[in-house]
Amino acid sequence: MNYQKLNNIKVLGNFWGFSSFVFLSTMEQTTSLWDCGEYITTANKLEVGHPPGAPFFMMLGRLFSAFPTRGKMHP
Known part of the structure; x- marks a missing residue:
C-alpha cells in the first residue's frame, strides 16, 4: 500500500x-413535532403544506391513506 x-x-x-x-x-x-404532523395532515386531506409543500409526498401519502386497514390505528 x-x-x-x-x-x-x-x-x-x-x-x-x-x-x-x-x-x-x-x-x-x-420524534420531531414540527413538520411530521403537518405532513401527515396535508397528505390525508390533500392540502397544501408550507412551501414548497412536497407535492409528490402529499399525493403518495394520500394514496396510501386510502387503503383500508385492520381496524382503528389508535387505542
Missing part, C-alpha cells in the same frame, strides 16, 4: 468520523 492511498484512507476516515459526530450530536432525542 503506497503512502497516497494510505493518506486518502486517513482523510476519508477523519471526514467520516467528523460527519458522524456532527450528525449524532445534533440528532433529536425524540
